Amino acid sequence: MILKKIIPAILYLCFAPSALSGETSDLVTGTITVKDSFVDSRIMKFPATVETYDKKQIEESVNAATPAQALKYLPSIQVRERSIGDRNGIISSRTIGSISSAQSMLYADGVLLSNLLGNSFSYPPRWGMVNPEEIQRISMMYGPFSSLYAGNSMGGVINIETRMPERLEAHAGVQSFIQNFKLYGTDQTKIGNREFFSIGNKVNDFSFWASMNRLENTAQPLDFSVANLSSGSTPTEGELAAKPLVTGAYNDKGISNQDRVIFGATAIDTSIQTNGKFKGQYEFLNGSKLAYTIGLWDLDSRQNVQSYIKDNNGNSIMVEM
Incomplete structure (x- = not known):
């Protein structure tokens, strides 16, 4: 019984070098480009769902007249912009409604644009402080999973990075x-x-x-x-x-x-x-x-x-x- 196991192993070791001694040729492949979406380094390590939309994606998918429209195709988020330039554009997500203005946070280059003086449709973020053309990328962190921001971030945090x-x-x-x-x-x-x-x-x-x-x-x-x-x-x-x-x-x-x-x-x-x-x-x-x-x-x-x-x-x- 032992011989049956040892003999095949010896035969394999004897023939394996001859199989590997043949001529080899280099494998030539085309250029491989690996791309990854940029995520804000301050939120990328947190156990939350993070979605990023960059300048190229915005230009190819949205004819944005306002910065709120640049968020149009981010998943599970909607801005209550009832007309172009609606000053009461409240952020709503999968965890908050469209009149809970103080339960989400909007930043532009780290500057808070959310109006936290109240919690209704009358306290929208100051969208007008950002122009659509200067947006480099938008990072959306869906809440409530982060202690990096205040309790108002339970609905999510949007960080607009301008270029x-x-x-x-x-x-x-x-x-x-x-x-x-x-x-x-x-x-x-x-x-x-x-x-x-x-x-x-x-x-x-x-x-x-x-x-x-x-x-x-x-x-x-x-x-x-x-x-x-x-x-x-x-x-x-x-x-x-x-x-x-x-x-x-x-x-x-x-x-x-x-x-x-x-x-x-x-x-x-x-x-x-x-x-x-x-x-x-x-x-x-x-x-x-x-x-x-x-x-x-x-x-x-x-x-x-x-x-x-x-x-x-x-x-x-x-x-x-």
């Missing part, structure tokens, strides 16, 4: 967008526009970036003036004769199938957003960097209403609430 130029470069562009909205008595076509200009350069170890961005747009009505009809509220003929006759209101049913009357459109927001920004950076010999950023974001927002009801002469009737 600095390697040589002299200048950019200028104009965008235009059009929207038609038709519902009840509203039939409007609104045209918005955006203009931007930026210039940057690197001289030896110092680099700078300066930019201007202006966006103007009018949104569709975000709400309507509504009165629910209760049972037994139908007026008599005498009551109708004693009151002025108005027309133009729309009868409708609410979400609970209750009869209601639509009097007009409200919250028609027209906003003009202007942003000016300057970034300077100096690189030391040991590889460390000193950077300074200053920016100004100005918002001029006005909300209009549209009344559907008119008197006998066709004049719109506005009711102060």
Whole structure:
């Protein structure tokens, strides 16, 4: 029994060198390029799901007019941007809703842009402090798994990294967008526009970036003036004769199938957003960097209403609430 195991082993050792002594040839292959997505070094070691979207991916997939639109194809995240330039763009993810503004955090180059003074749709991040053209990459860390950030990070942390130029470069562009909205008595076509200009350069170890961005747009009505009809509220003929006759209101049913009357459109927001920004950076010999950023974001927002009801002469009737 032992001989049966030893003899095959001896035969293999005898013939193996002769099999390996033949001529060999070098294997020639083409160039192999291995690419990996960049992840912010501060969050890459944390036990959380991290997704990165870089400048090339944004340019190839999104015609971004705002920085919030650059996040469009990141998984499990949505920005409550109801129209282009919506100033109430709240971040929502798989763990938080669209009105929990203080349960996520937005940074740009390490500077907090989230507005943590409240927790509702009225406290959005300051998206206007970043221009789409200067975004180098976006890193999204889905929460709640990190003690690196405050408790507000339970819904996730978005870190926008902007780029600095390697040589002299200048950019200028104009965008235009059009929207038609038709519902009840509203039939409007609104045209918005955006203009931007930026210039940057690197001289030896110092680099700078300066930019201007202006966006103007009018949104569709975000709400309507509504009165629910209760049972037994139908007026008599005498009551109708004693009151002025108005027309133009729309009868409708609410979400609970209750009869209601639509009097007009409200919250028609027209906003003009202007942003000016300057970034300077100096690189030391040991590889460390000193950077300074200053920016100004100005918002001029006005909300209009549209009344559907008119008197006998066709004049719109506005009711102060």
